[in-house]
Amino acid sequence: MSGVRLLVGTRKGAFILTSDGTRDDWDVQGPLFAGWELYHLNGSPADPDRLYASQSTGWHGQVVQRSDDGGKTWEPVGNEFTYDGVPGTHQWYDGTQHPWEFARVWHLEPSLTDPDTVFAGVEDAALFRSTDGGQTWQELSGLRDHPTGEQWQPGAGGLCLHSILIHPDDPQRMVVAISAAGVFRTDDGGETWRPINRGLRSRELPDEEREVGHCVHRIAMNPARPDVLFMQKHWHVMRSDDGGESWDKVSGNLPSDFGFPIAVHAHEPDTVYVVPIESDSEHVPPEGKLRVYRSRTGGNEWEALTNGLPQEHCYVNVLRDAMSVDSLDPGGVYFGTTGGQVYASSDGGDGWTAIVHDLPAVLSIEAQTLA
């Protein structure tokens, strides 16, 4: 029987929420790795019982955990992320140069075809790959070695590589996003990279249309139409129809186009979800109303989804990796908040239910659709 497994990373551990295909009743497992920050957990599309988790604390640094049985048991694997060669420097907040220093893994993206191959997006921004199930990690240093690398500057959350999109038909092509550098693409399996930020405008920059320096918060795509990319930027919701070669603003009638997550419906490539928040300094929903906005036209025209969501006195945020979709029919949408709620919709966003109310602040959610 089909079902859904939600992998939830929080400030104080991980939780696994499971349901059958009705998505009415949920089993809650956790906290796993209690007390640690779980920036992200993700499952292999090739073997859904192969899971990877990024576990860290300020005291003890980075640990990577792996499960081969869908999260019932876990085993620590390799946690050595060493930059290739002499790491050099990137720009610091004050404009001075700062040595590249590994802080943590923000995002884990398993290969579409090989459970033992997994990519890790890290802070300070770099992309690593493991081909032995997480035991060892090698940097794909062509990204960080790009001539613009020394100009990259951290966003408020750090210089983090947070989004990794693998082209479903051409595994040589990947797109990654870095806050606050922008979007980069490889067409040769990660050897060489180029910035793809044409059309982005960031009024915080002296040159608004600079090649790099844009604070991209999240990118997403529907695998059935992989050349169409959607982006939630610091400000602005953007869309590309040509694999990132150029971007257009599709914020349309959103009440605010500042936000962190963005997701695309699993079956409807033009159906996109965002969660607007007030501004760069007020990371809270406008008017205290938690509203997911859905576009069914690939942007520009947005409708507020409110059924089941708090519509007064709500001042939580939804972080960049904390929204996900399943591929059941009708499609499910999930998001977690900094207030510890995990909301689920089993009808594409028309209605929402809180699966849990009181987890630690939610950092990430991945929805696995189980056969």
Next chain:
Amino acid sequence: MIRVVLPQHLRTLAGVDGEVSLDLQDRATQRSVLDALEAEYPVLRGTIRDHGTAKRRDFIRYFACGQDITLEPADELLPEEVAAGAEVFRVVAAMAGG
């Protein structure tokens, strides 16, 4: 035999209860104890000292015989009582965070 007490998160990670006992081939120093600890429990590599540089992580401290010995040279001999196993070598997670 050297007795080592780990902070809670590292006991969980290493899968141990209570103290850890280590047989040292070398003289008992911070470095030799931590080298032996990481050899016995490879999962602890990178969680007390950084990979590569072996630099102590910022929020880790070392105690022995009631004294904070964190800033002592890594190759300085530990107190006799620790070397003899009468007292423990403590790896402490600093009071920080939330």
